[in-house]
Each structure stands twice: as C-alpha cells, then as structure tokens.
Amino acid sequence: NAGVTQTPKFQVLKTGQSMTLQCAQDMNHNSMYWYRQDPGMGLRLIYYSASEGTTDKGEVPNGYNVSRLNKREFSLRLESAAPSQTSVYFCASSDLGQGERNEQFFGPGTRLTVL
Amino acid sequence: QQQVKQSPQSLIVQKGGISIINCAYENTAFDYFPWYQQFPGKGPALLIAIRPDVSEKKEGRFTISFNKSAKQFSLHIMDSQPGDSATYFCAASLNQAGTALIFGKGTTLSVSS
Secondary structure, three states, X not given: OOOEEEEOOEEEEOOOOOEEEEEEEOOOOOEEEEEEEEOOOEEEEEEEEOOOOOOEEOOOOOXXXXXXXXXXXXXXXXXXXXXXXXXXXXXXXXXXXXXXXOOEEEOOOEEEEEO | OOOEEEEOOEEEEEOOXXXXXXXXXXXXXXXXXXXXXXXXXXXXXXXXXXXXXXXXXXXXOEEEEEEOOOOEEEEEEOOOOHHHOEEEEEEEEOOOOOOOOEEOOOEEEEEEO
C-alpha cells in the first residue's frame, strides 16, 4: 500500500516549456487535489476532483490544467511554464470513511524550478 | 481573502515546554478543523482534528482547543520534544466528501534541547 505517489520528485524547466505532474493513489479514494506550497504562503489549492469525471478550480488555477484520468490518477499540466510557478506541488486524496473525517492524505511532493 | 489565519509564523520552545499555535477562521459553515504536521522534504500528515460539537480533543501530548463563538482554535503541544520540530498547519473545511481544505500559512516550530 503505497498511499499517494507523485512523479517526478524534482524537475527543472525553462520558461515556456510544458510538463505534466503525475499523481496516483491506491486507497480507492473518490476525491483528489493539487496544492502548491510556497514559503510563507501555506498550501494553496490549484484544482480538485471531488469524484471521477469531475474537476473544479481552486484558489490559484491560472496557468494550470488537470485531468482525472481514472479513479486512481489525477495529473496536473503546465502548458507554458513561468518562473512564478516555481514551487513545491503536492497531490492529495481523501474520502469520508470511518469517523467521517475529511482527512486528506498527501504525496511526497514535486519540487519544480522554472528558470 | 484569507479564510484561515494562523499565528505565530515561527516559534522557539525549550524542550519540555508547551507550544501553542493559534488559528482563526471566518466561514461559520466550516465544521472540520484539522492540524497537519510537515517535516522538511515530506508531505503534510494529519496530526489531530476536531469537529465543532466538542471544545477540546486530546491525543497524547497534542490537544486542540476549540472556541466556536470566537471562531478560533488552537494546538497545544505539551512536553515539547526536539522531534516535534516541524511546520504545523491548521486548516478548515466542510466535513463533506470532496471538499477542499483551506489552510493557514503555517508555523515553524523549533524545540531546543
């Protein structure tokens, strides 16, 4: 049981390049999320998918697109990377289970630098 | 609009002391209040959480105090240890499937030995 996995762990891009961050979970969770973490800013929601087949914008969606490929996988795409997108990206998943806690389980993160 | 405000930004506590981190929220519809702990290079992990029907929840050395009327909640770490040194985030959400968490900006705790 790996939980939430993310690839790659590190990435350096040049301005204008594109890339896709991959996320997969093996906990059979319905909901998945993408956050970015910047120093002093906490975690800010980029996009989320409440269930397979649905996606919604979060607080900071500009410059990003997402795809909920299936129940397990949720990818984040940067079409034309900008230095402002230099950040650590976390994927998370959740489901209301025992105790009805909206606990989110986070992956290890992808550290992205855009030059 | 910052819906969850967290303070202090950083905290230094002596080993054995009490660490206290405070959060305030704005949306009265929130009904799930977790605290996450994050070590350097790792993803956040749930530490403890509370629902608004209780005023306090304790798990080992960690306690959440919740004040619904003031829209505030706090994390108390008793007998703080060097291994508690990490970044702590409070959050709030509706306790519904598929609801995103709104995070505070985080508190970096250093426990000196």
